[in-house]
Amino acid sequence: MSLAGRTVLVTRPAAQGAALATLLTAAGAQPLAFPLLDIVPQPDALAALPALAGAADWLVFVSPSAIDVAWPVLAELPPAARLACVGAPSAQRLAALAGRPVLHPSNGADSGALLAEPALAELAGQRVLIVRGIGGRAELAEGLAARGAAVEFAEVYRRVDAAPDWAAFDSAADAGTLAAACVTSAEIAERLFQLAGRSRQATLQSLLYSVPHARIAERLAQLGARYVVTTPAGDAALVDGLSEWFQRHP
Structure with a gap:
């Protein structure tokens, strides 16, 4: 499975991330709850x-x-x-x-x-x-x-800004499993890069992002993200976008 063993950040507010995490798990990924906003x-x-x-x-x-x-x-x-x-x-x-x-x-x-x-x-x-x-x-x-x-x-x-688990982020990055993030608004994209600090910028820029709108993709590109897939709206489409990308780029 293309997502097997890959850690994927779920950046939505905490109350909205469970369904997406379930789909990621079913696809073989390791979802990491990482809300940027409360x-x-x-x-x-x-x-x-x-x-x-x-x-x-x-x-x-x-x-x-x-x-x-x-x-x-x-x-x-x-x-x-x-x-x-x-x-x-x-x-x-x-x-x-x-x-x-x-x-x-x-x-x-x-x-x-x-x-x-x-x-x-x-x-x-x-x-x-x-x-x-x-x-x-x-x-x-x-x-x-x-x-x-x-x-x-x-x-x-x-x-308001949430308190994402940067220790878990760093652990996944150090282990080489941190691969992608699902980002559903330009505001979340901005918060992710702002809260990460300078030391994590290169890691963020190397991740694959699955997003449901071209406006979010444009903002991520401005922030230095190199790999972005734009999908239709919906959790399943976000997961499919990640899976298809990693199938083409194993």
């Missing part, structure tokens, strides 16, 4: 969320963390409210929780792809609630507002 819920925003959601025509969840943090306080949604997500894996999970369809991009997994969906082409007089973390990107809100929507935000969490 997700901290915002109590005031969560307290206000049910009322905001009750007045919305659309609820748009922009990340897995938005679903994880917000959904437990949304006991009931207005029957007419429509749901949307930026990526298909998040949309599938939200649909299972909500018991109703969730709009997501038919091609791509970012704000631009969601804005290309015909259902969002004309939003005059509609209220859209974007559920996200503090300080999210502006593209989606600006695009929706340009189509006539009244856009509000529920910024239900903030991101």
Whole structure:
């Protein structure tokens, strides 16, 4: 198996890495939980969320963390409210929780792809609630507002630096097993290189990275990473990307 014996960093927030780790293990890899960010819920925003959601025509969840943090306080949604997500894996999970369809991009997994969906082409007089973390990107809100929507935000969490296990990282690097990392946002990529310190930069630049978006690949290249595979969204695609690369480069 192409991943047998290879250590792969799972850099997602701790609550979101288990499924990916399971798939890596099944593929023969040795996943190393290595969260670079912690997700901290915002109590005031969560307290206000049910009322905001009750007045919305659309609820748009922009990340897995938005679903994880917000959904437990949304006991009931207005029957007419429509749901949307930026990526298909998040949309599938939200649909299972909500018991109703969730709009997501038919091609791509970012704000631009969601804005290309015909259902969002004309939003005059509609209220859209974007559920996200503090300080999210502006593209989606600006695009929706340009189509006539009244856009509000529920910024239900903030991101803080986590405390990844650098001793385990160094041990795997010294043993020669550290081979790859799955990185699911440009912010995580930046934190990885920032927190590593200068002594680990060469090791990070030599790893293979599996990422679900070209924007993440571009940021990693700027940070000096030499080997990056860009895959469709989803855990299985990330693992397949690693496996296929190592099959070609044993």
